[in-house]
Amino acid sequence: MTTTETHRPDSTAEREDEAIGNEYGGPRVVVSERHHLEPGETERWTDAERLWWSLGPFAGEIPGLVRRVRRILDVSQRGLAKLLGVSQSVVARWETGRTSPRAIVLHRLLDMANVKIGLTDKDSGEVVEPMRDDGARNRAGSRFPAHADLKAKGWWIPRHLRTWTTNDAYRWHKRSRLAEQPSIGYRASRHWKRLEREVWGTPIDHPAHHQVVAELHARDEQRMERRRQAA
Known part of the structure; x- marks a missing residue:
């Protein structure tokens, strides 16, 4: 069951969460990990609560990555938008998960923050590297099928x-x-x-x-x- 509550934060992490919640003009939404959202649950939420949920209790993924880049660069959404040559609303949609940046834009974001992203196998934890760029090609200069x-x-x-x-x-x-x-x-x-x-x-x-x-x-x-x- 999902509950919405406003309380006094008892730890540094909670104070940070509360600050982020207040930044978007609403209380923090506390969602128990032991329960899933009930059908229609979000319909009773305020706009601020829906926005917090879109930014909130998940592993981060693309929205969290964009926010991490902003934190490293110490810029606002408007500041990051200016660096990328896009509008502030585009950055806002990335951070709320409504849209995602293209791969080339994501690569530029990571490069701006001097961050290198890595891939690992979920089961073994081994590092997964991209396919090499200097792989053999046919006489026409085209790459061979990746699965071949x-x-x-x-x-x-x-x-x-x-x-x-x-x-x-x-x-x-x-x-x-x-x-x-x-x-x-x-x-x-x-x-x-x-x-x-x-x-x-x-x-x-x-x-x-x-x-x-x-x-x-x-x-x-x-x-x-x-x-x-x-x-």
């Missing part, structure tokens, strides 16, 4: 020569090796990815271009070594 597992197939040769052992195919192979232009394939099928991951493990990211090239050069050296031993 990349595989170095060899040095690139035109498609119509891949099934033939000809002088043209050999020349293209040699040219691509000197220019370090690999042929990269990938698995997007869930079935084949599951089978290959059971054998080779699950890659955490796409390899970089230089890693694919190094792998192919290592294969060439191993192949030449086997030929020398056979000879």
